[in-house]
Amino acid sequence: MASSWGGQNIPPAPGTGAPGTTQYFQPAPPAYHSVQVRQSFGITQQPPFIPAQFVPPPPAVSIPQPVTAQRPKTEWPASVRRYVQRCFDPKNLDNDIPRAEIEAKLKKAITSASEKEQLHSIDWDSLPLPQEKIRSDRVQATWHQQSVDLRLGGNGNGNTTLSQAAKKRKSKEMGDHEESNPPWRAANNQNGIESRITYQPLDKRQQQSKEDTTKASSKFQKNLEKRQKRFDGGYKSTYRSPSPDAAAGPVVGTCPTLFKQYFRLTSAPNPANVRPEHILTQTLELLKNKWRKGANYAYICDQFKSMRQDLTVQRITNDFTVAVYETHARIALVNGDLGEYNQCQTQLRVLYAKGLDGKSLEFKAYRILYFILTSNRTSLNDLLADLTIAEKKEAPIRHALDVRSSLALGNYHKFFRLYLNTPHLGAYLMDMFVIRERLAALCNICKAYKPSVKLRFVTEELGFESDADAAQFICDHNGQHLIEERDDGVHFVTGIPAAQLFEASKNAIGKPNGQP
Template sequence: MQAPTASKAAPAKMIWPPELKTYVQRALAEEFQVRGVTTIEVNEQLKKTIGYFAERAMLFELDWDNYPLPQDIIVAERAKLAEQAAANAAFTNNSSSPTSTKRKAHDTVESQSPTKTSTPPWQKTNLADRVTFGNGQKEKRPKQDDATSSKSDLEKRRKRFQLGTSGKTKTTTPPWNTQNGPDSDLSSGPVVGTNQNLEKSYFRLTAPPKAETVRPQPVLERTLDMLRKKWKGEEKNYNYICNQFKSLRQDLTVQHIKNSFTVKVYEMHARIALEKGDLGEYNQCQTQLRVLYMQKLGGHPAEFLAYRILYFVYTCNKADMNDLLAELTNADKNQDAVRHALDVRSALALGNYHKFFRLYLEAPNMGAYLMDMFIVRERLAALANISRAYMSIALRFLTDELGFENDRECCAFLEAHNAQNMIEEKVNDNGTQLRVNFKGAAPHFEALRAAAFSKVDIKGQI
């Protein structure tokens, strides 16, 4: 299996330095293989390295005998990522500034427990590599006791790699270490921020961010606190808040922070967006939250699951709704919020507007904000229904059935939909009564209903 790949790496027409040939042979040789690194990865790295130096016509200059083997580069790269993740974690623990003791306690409890079931990707490779790491290097350096090879060794090793290459190739950084390296995924590895400002305007990145513009998690936590207070207090400028949240989310992303704090940020932004009816932002947060919840990082999965159901009710997306129903577990269905959302769905599916408007009035959490998105539409649908089934009814009945606060609101709604002439005053034994006469009204409401359903605006749907 290895023979063909090796020959592929060195097409016949070009002349290769003999050192490179032995380098490739070593890279593929059995005894140099490192556990946890597959042949495919080695081949990839090999191609990348050779391609990089070939482009710069440095194949003959490079000291191939001392250049790290591809598997070692991969291991070193992973170690580096792991270290950064460790550094991030350290940040969380270091946030013992006296001002935030309470939250810190909360956070550490959450951050220690969460990922038992699912290890985050950046921590996965860590241990295995450290343990096997001695084997691959047997011939090159004094053998080390595997058990004692600790993080400081790792650090030393990493430095050695950097030094090793700087000997001959001072001007060029090796491909696995560049920030803007050609087609390397590694360039987007996590940054560790140093910025201490609480506020920051959102700016869409087109290049890797500089550490001094990015805020580390302890700062971000204070930012969130500040935003929460502002939103609850005086600040009603949604654009400002939304902008701040977007930059907050961006800082989390570029530092690969994915923990209970991340969930908190997304949840809060989603709720605020809901409150302001900004379905675009809300939907983005929702998509992210769904994946975050899969990682079991805490938060309020049931609440947001319920929102998602209501959201699909709003978009009338049957296919998505079906997929969502397929995902639901019995445990999900027993949650009050989810139960409510499912009831809303089935009430509408069966045309049970009576039940629907009852459910509207008793929506848990922020469900009513989402239901506001389609309440007008459903009122028109109910009116289309009622106008066909009744000759005339008391206005009060309509007010109750359609979940209006009072008769005045109901009248205003009818007026807004060109139905004011249907309202009549009728005198009977108990005094005067306002009634709605539906004579010939059915086509009018039917047209309004059809129009309302035809324009579901799906903002930011991914």
Template sequence: MPCVTPNSSQLKMNKRANVSISWKPRRGTVRVDEEGAAPMGTCAGMCSERERLERQRQKRLHRFEILQGTERDRLPSADPGRAVKEYSRPAAGKDSTCPSELRPPAVLLKTVCYLTDEIASGQTGAPWTEVYGFVFDRLRSARQDLTIQRVSGRPCVAVLERTLRFLVYASYRLCQEPLRCFDPKINDTHVQECFSWLLDCYQEGIHDNEPEVQALALLYNLGSLHALHHTLQLPEPVRSSAPVRLAASVSRAYLEGNLVRFFRLLRSLTFLQSCAVHRHLPRCRQEMLLFYSHGYSSRNCRYPLPLLAELLALEGPGEAAELCREHGITVSGDTVAFLKTAFRYPQALVSRHSYELVDRKQGDRSIADVIHGYS
């Protein structure tokens, strides 16, 4: 039986491009302050002494910041080497530009590396949902310091690239968590913000990791004609790089409705690229089942379940059978009976981890290696 998408030639690209997307390159960012020169931070630690003592006094220290041996004290002490400045919303009458409260670029990068190597990597032994909440907040604070000081160039890019990788990785790792533990929409908002800021920075100079990030932006925003158009306008060295070429091929296959080729190309993506595109897989699989329900609709036709599992890049026939039943498709033994009148949309699409398309690609690399961008 040929492995082709039925009626794929009849699909309209504009239907596939109707995808909600908040990312776009920034033009004139919040870092520009017309009133005067930007403040320069002088805080040499990951958290200022004032904030550290204040949060210690108010019992607002996270357990990752408490000095070892004082956890059970009535007033646990802050560890100067582990306390990290928390995100604080701008408020009327509050001076957020005090140099002693701002960390200079070198300290910000040191802070991000600490969060990556000591916290995000799982060294604390805490549940990763808790790790995510702590790191997410402290990375947001680092970006806030970048904004206030109007940091640009390589120091800014170094912080933003690691932040982006963390958020993209988290979008996959926590995709099965309940909403009270992980909100994918909030995470997505910050991912898109990092993309916008980074792509703006890349216009100001040459950066080694630009092809990687441009490819991630296209995959994360799969189905967006705007994102694809942006990619086609990139400078030739970036546009012709291997990561961007592969991401563009994946995007075109999806927009053209060639889902067989789309799923085949996904196997060639790197681990982080797979994390970026993973959030779109439930919708892509649903579309493929819909196509097949129309193309192979017959009471006498039976489609092999193992072949369907392979085409959809699922873990095996069992997962394929479960997915089919969720969409009203009849499963009998190791075969499937497609009927266009029987197809139904489930109440919600469920995002599941995928060993074949994602997990196995991590290999022996640690979480820290992934966030730092080490091959």
């Protein structure tokens, strides 16, 4: 019963919100007869002081537990007992905090004190109550959570809030939060009136018990009051955090160096290390040149990543951004780096959707080819639905769509014609699934033709550069014995066994597109 209090969060109705109402609805006999407390702490004597208005049920304090009797007797100092007493004083109990949680916290505090033999040295009278600790933990947790939310939810100030959150995490003190309004404002927005209501009774109760609250708790209380004031708008923050503020907008870079190594950001970017757009423009040109001169891909990729990062932190989204992503995507494609390619492609999709100019047709065609490569039927379906009639008529997209349909219908003849005439860099993507499709086509041919076909036919139908390439491909897949030299040229022996051979190779590299 006691633990279910946690869910019983009953804020007073607006307009009636007096604490009296709340108490009225509290279960009449509170669950004070819980025995766990006593068991754990082995209080064997009646506490010397019982508040007049609160009579603890006898079992809670008087009956010695067998468990404790066996232990070496610990003499609990009066101060500890007073602390426990205070802890379960109805004035200090809060509907929000389950009793079990308080007990656990209390147990932890006393056990650890007892283990460290600090029972007598700790100032129990001024130690914050477990529920206060829980409350402050919770506040900190929501706080933390909210700053994280804020960052993820993205009011465009990710890095700033992150750094603030990091700072908050370090500071155990609750006193310095006036410098950061955003998390609280976010709290207000998110929970609306609820958050206010939840905390109000808590405040009131705290005021009631002001006499016996300790130094620490009154400090906490002061903070609550401060926060309350801020909620009411009667308290204007005067102190500004030195870190860039939401209002300050994105970082404006000042770094004049052209080349910079990529380094994953773990804190707010330093403007001194971020290159502004006019520098980046030069960087892009220089990088393109380096690339043409055959620079190492790892280096180029790293440079592009740092460029993309600089663009991101400065929130530059314009044609230049598109150019950077497009160039990087192309270079990644040429190097078969599908990971980076995909990152760029994802961003490009958004940039195009924002209406930015670029080679959107080229990249949409790549997307189609990519989905063919990964046999991603569902995404392909979605993409088809997104294409407009005008787009479907454009050469690169038309080509990609034809590739798709030729594969779906098993028309390898058409497929390899298309393969040899791929616009832009699509061939790099097609290269990645052409082996798969060649094997599928070979299976087809082997099963359908008898007794043999000329090797030349295979070369032409499957888009090989030369007969030698075709023969090499067949040999690579253990089909040496299928190639025969005859008077009228080189023949490729077909038939079911040959089909089975290529079927096995095909299955080894995955399911080809379009075949059921």
